[in-house]
Amino acid sequence: MSLEGTRNCGCGYGNNTEVSMMTSNMNNGCGCDTERTVDCDLKEEMLQQIRSYDFAINELALYLDTHPEDEKALCLHRKYCKQARDLKDKYQKVYGPLTINYPCNKWRWLEEPWPWERGNY
């Protein structure tokens, strides 16, 4: 496999992706004006997926701290960061913010129970 092949993990970094990322960041509809019905199974499934991405990102980051030249790990890190960000955007629009830097017209930070109260657990 060529080096180019190893690099192609589908992380979407390349020619025109900066533009598409900008566009997705402009779409700031937080969903707080729309009627919400909570699908608990879907919520839990999405959250589990987010946690899985975050865990993988974190472990890859620790590995990259001591192996910064590893192209494959770097590529996987980029891929998971993008996927995690897209999924978090979707999740937060429906189920409320996961961090306080998620913009919203209504302060939904208070609505969901906290992790120790089995909210977003």
Next chain:
Amino acid sequence: MGKGELLMWTYNKTLQYPINIKCTDPKLAKVIISQYGGPDGELAASLRYLSQRFGMPDQKAKAILNDIGTEELAHLEMVGTIVHQLTEGASIEEIENAGLGAYYTDHGVDVYPQSAAGMPFTAAYIACKGDPIANLQEDLAADK
């Protein structure tokens, strides 16, 4: 700055790993609390790494201390959640039978950083010697 790109430490409103304990067990909580604020608990681990990073000369080791010290804070929250859920809804009698009567007197339903023996958390649990090799030895011992 796009969404999700942070300028500093920012809280994520989810646990690193989900915790949903259904059975109250204050006796277990009394032991597990050491992993919260005991000598080799998560608070000590976090402060150990985050304090040692300032004097670390090596680029890779600086990053590792920073990033592991940060992850330990997520572990701290998980252990605190375990203690909270294990004691949640316990009767005064159950609290007393578990040997947590004295704890309850001082701390109520809070999760206080202390060892299993009831010693309050102290920075004496960690070593920052201004010598990277000595510090890494301390880290090895603490993570054993």
